[in-house]
Amino acid sequence: MYRARELRAKQKRYEREYGRRRGSHGLGKKIGGLCFLVFVLGFLFGRVVLAAEQLIEWENLSFVADVREAKEEGNPREDSSREEQETFSGMISEEEEMENISGYASGKEEPWNLRLVNFSHSLPEDFSVDLTEVGDGHQVDSRIAGALKEMIAAGKAEGYGIWIVSSYRTMEKQVSLYERKVAQFQKQGYSLEEARRQAGTMVAVPGTSEHQLGLAVDLVSSEYTGLDERQEKTGSYQWLVRHCAEYGFILRYPNDKTEMTGIIYEPWHFRYVGVEAAREIMDQGICLEEYLEQKAR
Numbered sequence: 001m002y003r004a005r006e007l008r009a010k011q012k013r014y015e016r017e018y019g020r021r022r023g024s025h026g027l028g029k030k031i032g033g034l035c036f037l038v039f040v041l042g043f044l045f046g047r048v049v050l051a052a053e054q055l056i057e058w059e060n061l062s063f064v065a066d067v068r069e070a071k072e073e074g075n076p077r078e079d080s081s082r083e084e085q086e087t088f089s090g091m092i093s094e095e096e097e098m099e100n101i102s103g104y105a106s107g108k109e110e111p112w113n114l115r116l117v118n119f120s121h122s123l124p125e126d127f128s129v130d131l132t133e134v135g136d137g138h139q140v141d142s143r144i145a146g147a148l149k150e151m152i153a154a155g156k157a158e159g160y161g162i163w164i165v166s167s168y169r170t171m172e173k174q175v176s177l178y179e180r181k182v183a184q185f186q187k188q189g190y191s192l193e194e195a196r197r198q199a200g201t202m203v204a205v206p207g208t209s210e211h212q213l214g215l216a217v218d219l220v221s222s223e224y225t226g227l228d229e230r231q232e233k234t235g236s237y238q239w240l241v242r243h244c245a246e247y248g249f250i251l252r253y254p255n256d257k258t259e260m261t262g263i264i265y266e267p268w269h270f271r272y273v274g275v276e277a278a279r280e281i282m283d284q285g286i287c288l289e290e291y292l293e294q295k296a297r
């Protein structure tokens with residue numbers, strides 16, 4: 001009896017002991033399970049974050065696509081704003097122009113349309129201009145885009161194809177054009193100094209080009225696209241010389257004005273100055289430098 005009780009007590013102790021061990025073993029399992037759960041939750045959380053990021057990306061992409069689509073389809077809101085801009089730039093009132101000119105003459109503020117840019121009048125380095133595309137990737141000052149398009153359309157309506165071959169240029173573009181020209185002269189055997197001087201009469205020294213101003217375009221006939229003196233023989237050029245002033249443009253570098261402009265004869269380079277100034281300049285056969293001198297007197 002005693003033995004049996006002792007045995008049972010032993011067994012209980014053993015069981016308690018064993019049970020504790022089993023218990024500790026169970027705790028290990030629990031910790032392992034918890035670790036696994038944390039790992040799984042972490043993994044799932046990561047997936048959720050990734051998915052959310054992707055969703056945001058898709059949202060952005062679809063937004064971009066929407067914008068592109070709207071542009072391609074010709075968003076009516078965009079069109080109307082473009083129209084407004086055209087009306088605004090195409091129709092600069094004569095009063096406005098008069099005000100500009102008289103302001104300039106009295107030495108107040110330089111009007112934007114008569115801004116002189118040449119070898120002795122360079123643009124500030126931080127010069128910037130609001131641009132509008134006028135076709136084929138060409139951009140000009142937004143204020144003249146309407147007038148330019150109207151002029152080209154009018155020429156076309158009379159049977160003269162007029163192509164824009166050069167328009168607004170960035171400083172970087174002007175630098176590369178100028179350096180290429182200098183290199184050409186150097187190849188011909190000129191010293192660097194002489195090559196620069198020669199190049200400067202054909203490609204304006206960076207900072208002194210009207211193309212950087214956004215108010216100048218090089219226009220050629222659709223029948224002859226060479227940038228040389230033969231351009232003046234084309235019907236398109238002759239039409240332009242007769243009508244450009246009506247749209248506010250002038251032939252900027254006439255044949256006999258190189259000394260004043262610093263640029264060789266360019267029967268393709270047209271510059272916007274506004275209708276009134278353009279009429280005076282073209283009627284008198286003078287260049288912009290002379291016109292501004294007259295005004296200042």
Ligand SMILES: [Zn+2]
Binds near residue numbers: 216218269
């Ligand atoms: Zn030009």
